[in-house]
Amino acid sequence: METARLSSWQMFLLTLAFTLGTSFFIIPGGIIGNAKEYAWLIPLGAGLYGIVVAALWLYLTSRYPGLGIIQLCLKLLGPKIGFLFGCLYLVFFIQLAAWVVRNLGDFIKVNLLVHTPISAVHLMFLLVSAYTVILGAETIAMLTEFLTPVLVIVFWIVFFLMLKGWDWANFGPAQEFHPWQLMATSKQIFGFPFSETVCLTMFFPFVQQRLKTSFIAGIGVAAILISLIVFFVLGIVGVYRSSHLTYPIFTLAQELPFSFFIEHLEVIICLVWFCAISIKLSISMYSAAAGIIQLFHLKNRTFIALPLIWIILPISLLFESVISNIEWDRKYSFAFDSFYAIVIPALLVIVSWIRKKQLPDINQA
Amino acid sequence: MIMLIAFYVVYIVASTITMVRSGASVKEKTVNIALATIGGVLYASIILRHPIDTNQIIGWTIDFFIH
Numbered sequence: 001m002e003t004a005r006l007s008s009w010q011m012f013l014l015t016l017a018f019t020l021g022t023s024f025f026i027i028p029g030g031i032i033g034n035a036k037e038y039a040w041l042i043p044l045g046a047g048l049y050g051i052v053v054a055a056l057w058l059y060l061t062s063r064y065p066g067l068g069i070i071q072l073c074l075k076l077l078g079p080k081i082g083f084l085f086g087c088l089y090l091v092f093f094i095q096l097a098a099w100v101v102r103n104l105g106d107f108i109k110v111n112l113l114v115h116t117p118i119s120a121v122h123l124m125f126l127l128v129s130a131y132t133v134i135l136g137a138e139t140i141a142m143l144t145e146f147l148t149p150v151l152v153i154v155f156w157i158v159f160f161l162m163l164k165g166w167d168w169a170n171f172g173p174a175q176e177f178h179p180w181q182l183m184a185t186s187k188q189i190f191g192f193p194f195s196e197t198v199c200l201t202m203f204f205p206f207v208q209q210r211l212k213t214s215f216i217a218g219i220g221v222a223a224i225l226i227s228l229i230v231f232f233v234l235g236i237v238g239v240y241r242s243s244h245l246t247y248p249i250f251t252l253a254q255e256l257p258f259s260f261f262i263e264h265l266e267v268i269i270c271l272v273w274f275c276a277i278s279i280k281l282s283i284s285m286y287s288a289a290a291g292i293i294q295l296f297h298l299k300n301r302t303f304i305a306l307p308l309i310w311i312i313l314p315i316s317l318l319f320e321s322v323i324s325n326i327e328w329d330r331k332y333s334f335a336f337d338s339f340y341a342i343v344i345p346a347l348l349v350i351v352s353w354i355r356k357k358q359l360p361d362i363n364q365a
Numbered sequence: 366m367i368m369l370i371a372f373y374v375v376y377i378v379a380s381t382i383t384m385v386r387s388g389a390s391v392k393e394k395t396v397n398i399a400l401a402t403i404g405g406v407l408y409a410s411i412i413l414r415h416p417i418d419t420n421q422i423i424g425w426t427i428d429f430f431i432h
Contacts, residue, residue, distance in 0.1 A: 296396055298393050298396060303384055310400060313408065314404060314408040314410075318411070318416060318420050328424065332424050335427045336423055336427060
């Protein structure tokens with residue numbers, strides 16, 4: 001068992017970087033397509049949902065301090081059923097890592113390295129992330145602590161430069177506002193990225209103080225930032241065009257002339273995204289590796305992280321195109337993520353209540 | 366396919382030698398080989414154009430239980 005120590009600031013940044021990771025680049029186009037000029041409200045609603053779900057995990061882990069979600073499965077459900085549920089979480093972490101790397105591969109293949117095989121791009125990022133996983137949770141936290149503030153500041157400077165193209169007319173004529181219907185049509189954002197933060201429960205045992213505040217603040221700030229990004233994309237690109245773009249922020253940075261000497265700021269946006277994705281990939285790979293170590297009672301992470309590449313790489317190649325990826329996400333993401341974020345943790349909470357009730361009875365007998 | 370098999374064999378041999386030298390337990394060696402083999406099978410299924418599509422399996426499972 002690793003004995004890492006994370007500060008609340010590091011946990012906050014881990015949560016922020018993980019939640020923003022792939023989502024700030026991919027989500028805007030999809031939710032603008034669904035919710036039009038009200039799209040910026042969707043991340044706020046989803047963030048609120050993410051906080052409520054996070055409260056469930058925090059409640060569960062506060063009852064058993066020092067245990068991650070897989071250890072909780074083993075402790076509360078017993079070695080056999082707990083092992084089965086632990087394996088389900090492993091599948092989730094591995095799938096998540098594969099999707100993260102695929103999002104990156106699709107973007108690079110379409111926009112940057114058109115003739116390079118997508119598997120080569122995936123392998124490069126997986127190798128770097130595997131090395132981070134081998135070094136441990138503290139290294140991932142320190143990397144995040146070093147990179148995230150810089151990335152956020154750089155991204156927003158570039159984004160504010162883009163505000164030159166702002167036009168209120170881009171919001172178009174106001175449509176009728178049906179909040180529940182809008183939430184229902186954009187339900188995938190409740191799964192990706194807000195329910196995916198269940199991954200970070202694997203880091204909970206390492207946080208020394210103010211875990212609840214840092215984790216919930218991370219989700220809340222991420223929701224506000226995604227909402228702001230969507231709002232700015234709406235104001236600059238417009239409802240119609242941004243709903244037809246896969247990566248509206250990239251297109252925006254490509255097209256807007258900033259001044260007579262500052263050009264091609266999309267490169268900076270790309271770098272920010274690559275770093276954010278590397279952090280998210282490292283966190284999901286670490287969760288998978290830590291899960292395997294806990295399930296099989298192993299010690300060395302090196303020989304878990306490296307063969308994980310063998311599994312993540314082929315899974316990341318399964319989607320035919322970026323379109324099938326988006327389609328799958330729209331149809332199944334919410335249900336799939338909710339199973340791991342709500343169903344299993346709720347089951348664990350119920351079992352913990354039953355066990356607590358049974359214990360006094362046994363003591364009395 | 367030949368490249369994949371070659372990579373797989375090289376990985377298994379190299380990792381086993383390294384693990385033996387570093388005094389890894391039998392369980393660690395088994396997990397390492399098992400994970401690499403699962404990955405190898407997944408990759409082979411893609412190369413042979415009969416992919417074991419985990420995304421599709423998840424989709425079917427959700428459809429079965431929900432829709």
